[in-house]
Amino acid sequence: MIYHKENIEREGVYKAYFEKFGKDPITYGLYWNDLETYESLLAIAIKDNVEYLEEEPETGAVY
Amino acid sequence: MSSINRVSQLYEQLEKELYSSLLSTLLSNEIVINDGKIVFNTNNTKFFDKEIRSLTTDVKPSVSKIKTELEAAIKSALDKEVIEFTRVDVRATEISKPIINRILKHSNLSVSQGINLDPLFTKIKGRIVALVSKQGGISLQELRDSLQKLIVNKHLVNGYFERWTYDIYNQYRRAGANEIRKKLGLKFAIYEGGEIETTRAHCDKYAGLVLSEKEIEGWKDLPMWNGRPTEGYDPFIDCGGYNCRHRWRWITDGLAAILLEDQGDGPKDLNIEAPAITVTLGNEQRFNEYVNDSEVPELVKNAILKLPIPTEIKSKGLRKGSYYSKSTNSLISETKGGSRVFFHEYGHHIDMHKMRNNSTAEDIQGINSRSINMKDSYSKDLDLIKEKYKGDTLGLIKEYLKTKNLEDYRGLSDIIDSMSSGAFFDTYKMAGHGKRYYKSDKNNKYYESYAQIFEAIARNNKKYLDDIREHFPNMLKFVMDDLNKIANDLP
Numbered sequence: 134m135i136y137h138k139e140n141i142e143r144e145g146v147y148k149a150y151f152e153k154f155g156k157d158p159i160t161y162g163l164y165w166n167d168l169e170t171y172e173s174l175l176a177i178a179i180k181d182n183v184e185y186l187e188e189e190p191e192t193g194a195v196y
Numbered sequence: 197m198s199s200i201n202r203v204s205q206l207y208e209q210l211e212k213e214l215y216s217s218l219l220s221t222l223l224s225n226e227i228v229i230n231d232g233k234i235v236f237n238t239n240n241t242k243f244f245d246k247e248i249r250s251l252t253t254d255v256k257p258s259v260s261k262i263k264t265e266l267e268a269a270i271k272s273a274l275d276k277e278v279i280e281f282t283r284v285d286v287r288a289t290e291i292s293k294p295i296i297n298r299i300l301k302h303s304n305l306s307v308s309q310g311i312n313l314d315p316l317f318t319k320i321k322g323r324i325v326a327l328v329s330k331q332g333g334i335s336l337q338e339l340r341d342s343l344q345k346l347i348v349n350k351h352l353v354n355g356y357f358e359r360w361t362y363d364i365y366n367q368y369r370r371a372g373a374n375e376i377r378k379k380l381g382l383k384f385a386i387y388e389g390g391e392i393e394t395t396r397a398h399c400d401k402y403a404g405l406v407l408s409e410k411e412i413e414g415w416k417d418l419p420m421w422n423g424r425p426t427e428g429y430d431p432f433i434d435c436g437g438y439n440c441r442h443r444w445r446w447i448t449d450g451l452a453a454i455l456l457e458d459q460g461d462g463p464k465d466l467n468i469e470a471p472a473i474t475v476t477l478g479n480e481q482r483f484n485e486y487v488n489d490s491e492v493p494e495l496v497k498n499a500i501l502k503l504p505i506p507t508e509i510k511s512k513g514l515r516k517g518s519y520y521s522k523s524t525n526s527l528i529s530e531t532k533g534g535s536r537v538f539f540h541e542y543g544h545h546i547d548m549h550k551m552r553n554n555s556t557a558e559d560i561q562g563i564n565s566r567s568i569n570m571k572d573s574y575s576k577d578l579d580l581i582k583e584k585y586k587g588d589t590l591g592l593i594k595e596y597l598k599t600k601n602l603e604d605y606r607g608l609s610d611i612i613d614s615m616s617s618g619a620f621f622d623t624y625k626m627a628g629h630g631k632r633y634y635k636s637d638k639n640n641k642y643y644e645s646y647a648q649i650f651e652a653i654a655r656n657n658k659k660y661l662d663d664i665r666e667h668f669p670n671m672l673k674f675v676m677d678d679l680n681k682i683a684n685d686l687p
Binding site (some may be wrong): 157165188193 | 515523582622644
């Protein structure tokens with residue numbers, strides 16, 4: 134495994150989300166190929182004050 | 197022992213027979229001997245003329261045996277070629293039958309015409325005349341010793357026929373192979389035969405390399421080299437020229453792709469000559485367009501054609517996003533992701549198909565040799581990454597990726613994400629599946645890496661593929677090998 138820093142400062146929508154909900158969004162990799170959509174969904178979650186919700190992949194499915 | 201070596205042995209036997217026949221001749225009382233010396237006179241000259249002519253009859257059975265053995269050697273070599281071709285294409289057995297018959301007809305005629313001992317008899321007679329013409333003649337013992345040296349010790353027959361035999365054997369073998377490969381549509385060959393002390397510089401340059409049909413054809417236009425026939429040179433049949441030990445081993449486009457990659461050429465090169473293949477995947481036209489794009493290597497198209505396609509290929513599934521479900525064999529690829537995401541999901545389909553079908557133990561990855569090889573390749577590439585980006589590895593790779601078109605490099609980013617167990621996405625906010633995904637199944641890192649590398653091969657973006665090769669050479673080789681095995685029905 135590649136070891137890494139854990140204390141990277143959050144930026145942008147990620148920082149706003151953490152400040153709003155006190156935790157990072159829970160994701161299972163659904164938007165690995167589409168960060169723009171993911172970030173826009175986080176922005177909506179912040180605006181609506183509803184935590185971002187992503188369903189877990191079904192058994193046997195890979196993204 | 198191969199038949200061609202047996203021919204050499206028969207030549208040596210023939211030398212002994214010739215010498216033995218001549219010894220019997222020398223015991224004849226028809227030879228005029230003066231003071232213990234054979235001298236040059238009309239009587240002796242006529243005698244040797246007659247006796248040497250009769251040698252043809254004496255050794256006729258041996259010559260006939262040599263012809264049979266050489267014909268058998270050529271047939272055996274052609275049969276071996278057919279066996280090799282069968283490993284590449286099962287049609288080879290049927291296709292080759294008329295070709296082999298035609299080649300053998302030609303070769304048998306050439307062998308019959310080629311084994312002509314007259315020049316050797318002339319040489320023997322010339323030597324005898326020269327010896328007896330010496331001042332005072334020559335003793336019987338001296339004549340015997342001299343003939344033994346000429347015929348047996350210096351291998352008169354073998355020396356004379358060796359190159360001809362070797363060339364006729366190899367040329368007919370290569371001619372047969374060339375005809376068969378044309379029928380099978382094979383356009384790439386490995387120049388086989390290794391390198392020895394006497395290997396020509398030309399052969400040395402190409403030994404072990406893969407060449408295309410056009411490149412081989414191009415040898416005719418190269419500047420002349422030592423040993424190349426001055427007239428009628430055919431590189432498919434003559435290879436490096438006289439006495440050349442090399443041959444063309446014809447291979448599939450798929451195997452050529454892997455070997456060319458090692459030679460420094462990518463799969464893109466295969467598009468030059470490969471026949472056009474059309475793949476039909478389903479009702480949604482965009483998927484057919486992606487896979488039939490001219491940039492997609494034939495290797496990928498062939499592999500896709502060889503495997504059953506997913507039960508459904510759609511833009512929208514019951515759940516959100518793009519995914520491949522191995523339980524329902526469904527491929528869902530959202531329109532927004534285009535060909536990049538489609539090939540990624542198709543990579544999952546191929547990987548999962550191989551897992552389901554390769555062995556009973558495949559369902560839980562980690563047991564069979566295929567998955568062990570993938571894990572090993574992954575591990576080696578992980579070591580390379582850590583070595584390449586020492587220190588703040590993820591920070592350095594993030595900086596590297598910022599210099600690229602990030603949309604094109606999401607696959608590379610995701611492999612790095614898998615290698616950091618999702619930290620590259622979660623912490624560094626780079627494209628990837630994230631910690632929860634990689635934690636949910638310890639094999640997800642292998643599945644995603646396979647799919648991302650398949651996507652890079654299939655899209656065939658030269659720059660991106662070069663970067664994938666630079667960062668993950670072992671996994672790229674693994675996936676290429678996998679595709680080649682699929683495309684060529686190899687286990």
